[in-house]
Amino acid sequence: MRRRWASVALHAVLVVGAALSLFPLLWMVSGSLMSTGEANSFPPRLLPHHATLAHYAALFTQLDVGRYFLNSVIVAGFATAVSLFINSLAGYALAKLEFRGRERLFRILVAGLVIPAQVAMLPLFLLLRSLGLVNTYLGAMIPAMATIFGVFLIRQYVLSVPDDLLDAARMDGASEFRIYWSVVLPVIRPILATLAIFTFLSTWNDFLWPLVILSDNAKYTLPVALAGLSGEHVQDTELMLAGSVVTVLPVLAVFIGLQRFYVAGILAGSTKG
């Protein structure tokens, strides 16, 4: 009997917690479907009287959100693809290939993990400016294309790949690149999925760097565009909520679809801090 009450109380707390946690997201969706002015009524409403997609239509026809969406897809997609290749090559080399200075190199990279990205930001801006990369997709992608965290994540995983597998391929006369490409990559697919999700989400969600490096409306990613629009359209609550939905929905979908890999990656990063 006591156990039963404990279980009821436990689930009551869990349900209230889940409701609080999801409420802002659910209200965002609900508000985005309200007709103009409805989200600013008093007393406030939770659900739309007549759900409408008019604000979504307005986003794409009047505010050019399709363009920003495309920019975000290009920046996050490209950065993810490139970072998978570069980070996995380096992570594999650090884990399995013998060379002098390997330990020292690894220690230097790990030490770099404690440096906040903002410290590099001002000179990086000047550097990219002199390379003509201000206001380009490439400029927006550069900090995500190879990361210490990514190299580290791959290295930790590749350490667990048995050496016999690599030696057998070597005996067969496979080149080092061939071993990486046809032996290593297939067995480390789970961590590649993890890294892909991490890179995609963090590039998609990133705000400060694209805000700094993209100066022209036509190149803005969704968060930069949304921050600007939300200043101009403060009164258009429903419209801005719809803009937030468009920005958040892709990352939530990626997360829910690929949760398994994402969670595995967080745990991999936490066990070896």
Added chain:
Amino acid sequence: MMPGGRTQARAAWLFLTPALIFIGVFFFLPVIAGLALSLTNFDIYAIGHPENVQFAGLANYRAMVHTDLFWTALENTLYFAFVGAPLSVLVALGAALLVNSRLTRWPAFFRTAYFAPFVTTLVAVAVVWKYLYHPRYGLLDAGLAALGVHPVDWLGDPRWAMPAIILVAVWRSFGYNMLIFIAGLQRIPAELYEAAELDGAGSWARLRHVTLPQLAPTFLFVGVITAIGFFQLFAEPYVMTGGGPLKSTLSMVLYMYEEGFRWWRLGSAAAIAFSLFVLVLAITLIQLRLERERTS
């Protein structure tokens, strides 16, 4: 070294080159250049004419410590980090204990529900919360009014703006910490609980004498990671308050951004960036120290 060690070494450097170029040229080099930049008078006139830049010694740092705004930004950032990070860790621990309980049904659902805010785009949810905090139409005040609490102008009142931003940050970050706590809980050997139960320990005693001590390393890791993340506060005040009211939510990164990219005083902005670095480094060193004490 096995035969073929030489070709292996050559392959290794070849494989590392792209990553090292990117990380070296676009991260480590700018970090060092940032230190140099903070020792110059680089400003808007230097952007078109770099030959105008002069070595200024510690002038930027001297000016910085004599600027009230810097101390305001530092104080706000410390407030945000030292109140927000422990709150996030505590909520995460509570959520982890509940989700991980043997009695809990559908743990996967609750885990996802608590974690979902973490993957959302900060700018987008800041926009949403700004409306939730609205003094007249916002749902937060409406909910409080139903409980008989007077409405608060959350983002318009200098006393409440930072707590309001802390709430958003805790809401968004605790799910991540919860996952790490759940992993820590699952690593605790079941025998410890069995032994405690044999000794007649109730659930509260088991929590205090088994669970919490066993989670100590996780606590340290989660606390430091969260604090470091919180020191980099930027998007929430940028979107929700612009640093106001009365600079009460101006964070160090926002201050750096305004100095550097609004007023183009890059030398002065670099000095702010470096103070942030020193702060983060200090927290990391304290963590390493505590970690050593615990294990020895």
